[in-house]
Amino acid sequence: MTIADLVREAAAENVGLSANECLKCNVCNSVCPVARVTDRFPGPKYVGPQAQRFRLASGLSPQLPGLPVPLTPDDSVDYCSGCGFCTTACPAEVKIAEINNRARAAMRAGRRPRFRDWLLGQTDLTGRIGVAFAPIANWALQNRGLRRLAERTVGIHRNAPLPKLARRTFRSQWKADPGHVQGEEPGPDRAVVYFHGCAANYYEPNVAFAAIDVLRRNGFEVIVPPQVCCGLPLISNGLYADARKRARSNLGVLADYARRGYRIVGTSTSCTHTLKAEYREMLELDDDDARAVAEATWDICEFLLDLHDRGRLDTHFGRLDQDLPYHAPCQLRSHGIGLPALDLFALVPGLRAVDLDHDCCGIAGTYGLKNEKYDIAMAVGEPLFRKIRASGAEVAACDSETCRWQIARATATPTKHPVEILAAAYARATHGPDDAIS
Amino acid sequence: MMPGPIDVLVIGGGATGAGLLRDLARRGLHCLLVEKSDMGAGTSGRYHGLLHSGARYVAKDPLAARECMMENRVLRRIAPGCIEDTAGYFVATPDDPDDYADAFLAACSASDVPAEEVPVAQLLQREPALNRAIRRAFRVPDAALEPWQLIHANLADARARGSAAWAYHRVVAIERLDGHLLSVNVVDVRTGSVTRLAVGFIVAAAGAWAGQIAALAGVDLAMSPGKGTMLIYDQRMTDTVINRCHQPGDGDIMVPLHTVAILGTTEIHVDDPDDYEITREEVAGLVAEGAKLFPDLPRMRILRAYAGVRPLYQETGTPTGDDGRAISRAHAVIDHGARDGVDNLVSIVGGKVTTYRLMAEQTANVVSRKLGVSEPCTTADDILPGQELGHTYWLGHRLAEHEQAGGGDADLVCECEFVTRSMLDGFLDANWPCSLDDVRRGTRLGMGPCQGGFCAFRVAGIVAERIANGDGTPAAEGGQDTAALVDQALTDFIRERFKGSRPIASGRQLQELWMVSGIYSGVLGIDSLPPAQPPHLEGEESSRDPR
Numbered sequence: 006m007t008i009a010d011l012v013r014e015a016a017a018e019n020v021g022l023s024a025n026e027c028l029k030c031n032v033c034n035s036v037c038p039v040a041r042v043t044d045r046f047p048g049p050k051y052v053g054p055q056a057q058r059f060r061l062a063s064g065l066s067p068q069l070p071g072l073p074v075p076l077t078p079d080d081s082v083d084y085c086s087g088c089g090f091c092t093t094a095c096p097a098e099v100k101i102a103e104i105n106n107r108a109r110a111a112m113r114a115g116r117r118p119r120f121r122d123w124l125l126g127q128t129d130l131t132g133r134i135g136v137a138f139a140p141i142a143n144w145a146l147q148n149r150g151l152r153r154l155a156e157r158t159v160g161i162h163r164n165a166p167l168p169k170l171a172r173r174t175f176r177s178q179w180k181a182d183p184g185h186v187q188g189e190e191p192g193p194d195r196a197v198v199y200f201h202g203c204a205a206n207y208y209e210p211n212v213a214f215a216a217i218d219v220l221r222r223n224g225f226e227v228i229v230p231p232q233v234c235c236g237l238p239l240i241s242n243g244l245y246a247d248a249r250k251r252a253r254s255n256l257g258v259l260a261d262y263a264r265r266g267y268r269i270v271g272t273s274t275s276c277t278h279t280l281k282a283e284y285r286e287m288l289e290l291d292d293d294d295a296r297a298v299a300e301a302t303w304d305i306c307e308f309l310l311d312l313h314d315r316g317r318l319d320t321h322f323g324r325l326d327q328d329l330p331y332h333a334p335c336q337l338r339s340h341g342i343g344l345p346a347l348d349l350f351a352l353v354p355g356l357r358a359v360d361l362d363h364d365c366c367g368i369a370g371t372y373g374l375k376n377e378k379y380d381i382a383m384a385v386g387e388p389l390f391r392k393i394r395a396s397g398a399e400v401a402a403c404d405s406e407t408c409r410w411q412i413a414r415a416t417a418t419p420t421k422h423p424v425e426i427l428a429a430a431y432a433r434a435t436h437g438p439d440d441a442i443s
Numbered sequence: 444m445m446p447g448p449i450d451v452l453v454i455g456g457g458a459t460g461a462g463l464l465r466d467l468a469r470r471g472l473h474c475l476l477v478e479k480s481d482m483g484a485g486t487s488g489r490y491h492g493l494l495h496s497g498a499r500y501v502a503k504d505p506l507a508a509r510e511c512m513m514e515n516r517v518l519r520r521i522a523p524g525c526i527e528d529t530a531g532y533f534v535a536t537p538d539d540p541d542d543y544a545d546a547f548l549a550a551c552s553a554s555d556v557p558a559e560e561v562p563v564a565q566l567l568q569r570e571p572a573l574n575r576a577i578r579r580a581f582r583v584p585d586a587a588l589e590p591w592q593l594i595h596a597n598l599a600d601a602r603a604r605g606s607a608a609w610a611y612h613r614v615v616a617i618e619r620l621d622g623h624l625l626s627v628n629v630v631d632v633r634t635g636s637v638t639r640l641a642v643g644f645i646v647a648a649a650g651a652w653a654g655q656i657a658a659l660a661g662v663d664l665a666m667s668p669g670k671g672t673m674l675i676y677d678q679r680m681t682d683t684v685i686n687r688c689h690q691p692g693d694g695d696i697m698v699p700l701h702t703v704a705i706l707g708t709t710e711i712h713v714d715d716p717d718d719y720e721i722t723r724e725e726v727a728g729l730v731a732e733g734a735k736l737f738p739d740l741p742r743m744r745i746l747r748a749y750a751g752v753r754p755l756y757q758e759t760g761t762p763t764g765d766d767g768r769a770i771s772r773a774h775a776v777i778d779h780g781a782r783d784g785v786d787n788l789v790s791i792v793g794g795k796v797t798t799y800r801l802m803a804e805q806t807a808n809v810v811s812r813k814l815g816v817s818e819p820c821t822t823a824d825d826i827l828p829g830q831e832l833g834h835t836y837w838l839g840h841r842l843a844e845h846e847q848a849g850g851g852d853a854d855l856v857c858e859c860e861f862v863t864r865s866m867l868d869g870f871l872d873a874n875w876p877c878s879l880d881d882v883r884r885g886t887r888l889g890m891g892p893c894q895g896g897f898c899a900f901r902v903a904g905i906v907a908e909r910i911a912n913g914d915g916t917p918a919a920e921g922g923q924d925t926a927a928l929v930d931q932a933l934t935d936f937i938r939e940r941f942k943g944s945r946p947i948a949s950g951r952q953l954q955e956l957w958m959v960s961g962i963y964s965g966v967l968g969i970d971s972l973p974p975a976q977p978p979h980l981e982g983e984e985s986s987r988d989p990r
C-alpha cells in the first residue's frame with residue numbers, strides 16, 4: 006500500500022466523529038496559516054474538534070420552532086481557508102479541515118446562498134460565458150472602475166487575482182488537434198484519461214497541451230472524455246447539493262474507464278485531490294464508482310515521477326539554465342505524495358529549482374478573492390511573495406492554478422505549472438542548442 | 444446563619460430536597476436545607492440525565508409511567524432552561540423480542556404517554572450512527588435534563604421566600620426525647636465547626652442515605668441502595684435519546700446531555716452508598732450492550748465512568764399518599780409518626796429526578812397536614828427563577844453566545860466546554876468561596892475531553908488572584924498560606940478528574956491523560972508540591988463525583 010492509498014483509505018472514515026480523537030495538543034493551531042495572521046479566526050482546534058461537540062451529530066441545524074437561533078453556532082468557521090494543513094499535521098488524525106468545511110455547508114444550507122459564493126462555485130458557467138466573450142470579459146476583469154463596482158455589489162475584492170480567459174476552450178482546440186484520438190481508443194497500457202478541470206479548459210489551455218506533450222513523449226495517448234467541473238469550488242463554498250450533481254456526472258464517465266484499468270491524470274492538484282478524496286469524504290459518495298475513480302486518479306507530477314521510479318520516464322530533457330522558485334500548494338500536501346515536481350525538476354540539466362518552503366499563498370481556491378478575506382489571504386502569502394521577489398527569478402512554478410494566479414499577481418512574476426517547465430525542457434532537447442542527441 | 448426558628452429542616456440537597464424546600468417555602472414555612480457535600484452531589488448529580496416520558500415503565504409500572512409524563516409536561520413549563528428537547532426513540536434491534544414492540548404502543552397509550560411509530564429509514568437518516576438493522580422505531584417525548592441548574596433554581600426560589608440552604612453541612616446527630624426530635628447537630632465539613640439547630644420538624648430527603656438519617660433518629664429504615672454505572676462518551680453520536688424497545692435492562696439507553704452522550708446503566712446492590720467501585724466487567728458489559736444500538740461504539744472515546752446509587756426501598760404493605768391515593772411504588776413518603784412513633788420526622792425515598800416535584804408535593808402535603816398548614820402546593824404553577832427564557836436550551840447555545848460576544852479563543856478558560864472568563868467570574872462572584880469542583884458543576888469547566896488538563900491551571904490562577912485580592916476562603920481566614928491553598932485546590936481537582944478517567948482509559952483517552960500528566964508532572968512539577976492535608980474537602984465525598 007502506498008502513502009496515497011492510505012490517504013484514500015482515510016478519506017472513507019467518518020469526518021464528524023473524528024473529532025473524538027482530538028488530544029488538544031495544539032499542533033493544528035501552530036500550523037494554521039490563517040490563525041497566524043488574524044484574530045478573526047480562532048484557529049483549527051477551536052472551530053474544528055471543539056466546536057464540533059456543539060454541533061448536532063446529524064450535521065443538521067437545530068430546529069426549534071419560534072426560536073431565533075443561528076443555524077450553526079459559530080460563524081467564525083467561515084474564516085477557515087480550507088488549506089488542509091491542520092488535517093495533515095494532526096497526530097490524532099482529526100479531520101479538522103473537513104469538519105470545518107461540513108460546518109460551513111451546514112451553515113449555508115439553512116440560508117439563501119450569497120450570490121457571490123454561488124457565482125464563485127459556478128466555474129463551468131462563468132468559464133463558458135467568459136470564453137464566449139473573452140475580449141470584453143478580459144477588458145472588464147482588468148477595468149478598475151468595474152472591479153470597484155464588483156467589489157461593492159458582489160463582494161469580490163478589486164485587487165483579487167482573477168485569471169485571463171482563453172479565446173478558445175481547451176476542449177474545442179483539442180477537437181481540432183492532430184493528437185486527438187479518433188476511432189478506437191488504445192488500451193490502458195498505452196493511454197491515459199486526462200482530467201483537465203476548469204482552469205485548463207477556460208483559462209490555461211497551454212497547461213493542458215503541455216501535459217499532453219509530456220504524456221505523448223512518454224508513449225501515452227491521451228483520452229479526453231466529457232467532463233464537468235470537479236465541484237471543489239462548490240464544496241468549499243458550502244454548496245454540497247450542486248457539487249454532488251457534478252460529482253455524479255464525472256463519476257458516471259470516469260468510473261467506467263477506471264474499471265477498465267485506465268489511469269486518470271489531472272493537471273490541477275485540487276481537481277485530482279477532489280477525485281481522490283473529497284467525493285467520498287466531503288460529499289459522502291462512498292460507492293464503487295467513487296472508490297474506483299479515487300484509486301485510478303493521479304496528479305500529473307505524481308504520475309510522471311512514478312514512471313521515473315519504474316525507469317520508464319524519458320529523461321532526455323534539454324538544458325534550462327535558470328532559477329526556478331517553486332511553491333508546493335496546500336492541496337498537493339493533502340495528497341500525501343511528497344513534492345514530485347521538485348524531483349522531476351532535478352532531472353532537468355541546468356535548472357536550479359528552489360523549494361520556497363512556505364505553507365500557503367493565501368488564496369486557497371476562492372477564499373482570497375472575497376472582499377472580507379482578501380487582506381488575510383495577502384498576509385498569509387506575504388512571506389512567500391517576499392522570497393519570490395527577492396529571488397529575482399523570471400519565472401516561478403506551482404502546481405495549482407489559483408495559487409499561480411495569486412503569486413503572479415502579488416509578485417508580478419509569471420508563474421507556471423511544473424508540466425509546462427518539463428514540456429519546455431523536452432522541447433529544448435528536440436530543437437534546442439544544447440541538444441546533443443538530435 | 445439563619446435568623447428565627449426553623450419550622451422544617453430538610454436533610455439532603457438533591458433534586459427532592461431542593462424541590463421540597465421550595466414547596467414548603469411557598470406554603471409560608473420557614474425552612475433550612477442542609478447538604479453534606481455540594482448541592483446535587485448525591486444521586487441527583489450522578490444520574491443519567493433523562494427527563495423520562497415514562498415509556499420505559501409502561502410495561503411494568505404504568506402508574507410510574509403516567510407520573511413521569513405528567514411531570515415531564517410540568518418541567519417543560521417551569522424549568523425549560525434545564526431541558527434540551529431532544530425527543531426520544533424506542534428502537535427494536537434484532538436482539539429485542541417482537542411481542543414487546545407489538546404491545547408497546549398500546550401500553551403507552553394506556554399510561555397517557557404519547558408515542559408514535561416512525562419509519563426506520565427516517566430515523567436512520569436523522570441518526571446515522573444507529574444500528575442499520577433496527578426493525579422498528581417509536582417516537583416519545585423523552586428529553587435531556589440538566590440536574591444542577593434545576594436544583595439551584597429550586598433553591599433560589601426558596602431563598603427568595605426566606606428559607607435557607609447550606610452546602611457542606613452534614614447532619615451528625617439528632618437529639619430525640621421520647622417520640623419527638625428536638626435538635627440536630629450539623630458539622631461544617633470545611634471547617635469542622637459544629638452547630639446545634641433547634642428544629643420543629645425534620646424531613647429526610649437523603650436518598651440512598653435516608654437509612655443513615657433514620658438511624659440517627661433511632662428509627663429503622665432499611666434502604667437497599669442499587670448502584671448504577673454509566674459511561675460518558677466525549678461527543679454525541681446521537682442527538683436524540685435512544686432506548687432499546689424491550690423489558691428495561693442494562694446498557695440500553697443513550698442520552699445526549701450537553702456536549703456528551705451517556706450510556707447507562709447497570710443495577711447492582713451495594714451495602715453502603717458511599718462505598719462501591721466500578722468494575723471493568725461492568726464497563727465492558729455496558730459497551731457490548733450499547734453496541735447493539737450503535738455498532739461503532741467500541742471505537743468511540745469514553746471520557747469517564749461514574750456511578751450513582753438508587754435510593755431503593757422496599758416497605759412491606761402498600762404505601763399510600765396523604766390523600767389515600769395509591770402512589771406508585773417508584774417512591775414513598777414515610778411518616779415516621781404512624782410507623783415508628785416519632786411524630787416530627789418524615790422520609791421521602793425512591794423516585795426519579797423527573798418526578799422530584801411531585802415527590803416534593805406529596806411530602807409537603809404530609810408535612811403541612813401535620814403542622815396544620817393549609818396553603819396548597821403551587822410549585823407546578825410558577826416558572827422557576829432564571830428559567831423565564833420561554834424555550835428549552837439547544838446544544839450550540841453556549842458557542843453561539845460566545846461568538847455573538849465576539850468569539851475568539853483569548854477569553855476561553857475551558858476550551859472544551861467553552862467556559863469564558865466572564866462566565867467564570869460571574870460564577871465565582873455568586874458562589875465564592877467554593878471549590879474548583881463546585882466551579883465544574885456550576886459551569887461544566889473541566890468536563891470535556893481533556894478533563895481539566897488545559898483549564899485547571901488557568902482557573903487556579905484566577906482563584907489565586909481572588910485570594911490575593913483579599914477575598915478570603917474560610918481556610919484562608921484561618922491563617923493558611925494562600926499559595927498552598929491554590930496548589931491544594933489544583934491538585935485536588937486534577938486528581939479528582941483523573942480518578943474517574945484512569946480506570947477505564949484506553950486509546951486516545953489514555954494518550955490524553957499521558958499528555959496532561961506530562962503537563963502537570965513534567966512541566967509544572969505538581970508531584971514535588973509538599974503533600975498537604977485537604978483542609979476542607981471530604982476526600983471520600985469528592986472522590987466519587989461523576990463527571
Ligand SMILES: Cc1cc2nc3c(=O)[nH]c(=O)nc-3n(C[C@H](O)[C@H](O)[C@H](O)COP(=O)(O)OP(=O)(O)OC[C@H]3O[C@@H](n4cnc5c(N)ncnc54)[C@H](O)[C@@H]3O)c2cc1C
Nearest residue numbers: 455457458459479485486487491493614650671795796797
Ligand atoms: C444510575 C442511575 C440513573 C438514573 N437515571 C435517572 C434518569 O435518567 N432520570 C430520572 O429521572 N431519574 C434517574 N435516576 C433516579 C434519580 O437519580 C434519583 O432517584 C434521584 O436523584 C434521587 O434524588 P434525591 O434528591 O432523592 O436523592 P439525592 O440526590 O441522592 O440527594 C440526597 C442528598 O442527601 C445528602 N445527604 C446524605 N446524608 C446526609 C447527611 N447526613 N447530612 C446532610 N446531607 C446528607 C447526600 O449528600 C445527597 O446529596 C437514576 C438513578 C441512578 C442511580
Ligand code: SF4
Nearest residue numbers: 027028030031033095
Ligand atoms: S492537532 Fe489534532 S489532536 Fe492536536 S489539538 Fe489539533 S485537532 Fe486536536
Ligand code: SF4
Nearest residue numbers: 037085086088089091
Ligand atoms: S484548513 Fe487551513 S485555514 Fe482551515 S483551520 Fe486548517 S490550517 Fe487553518
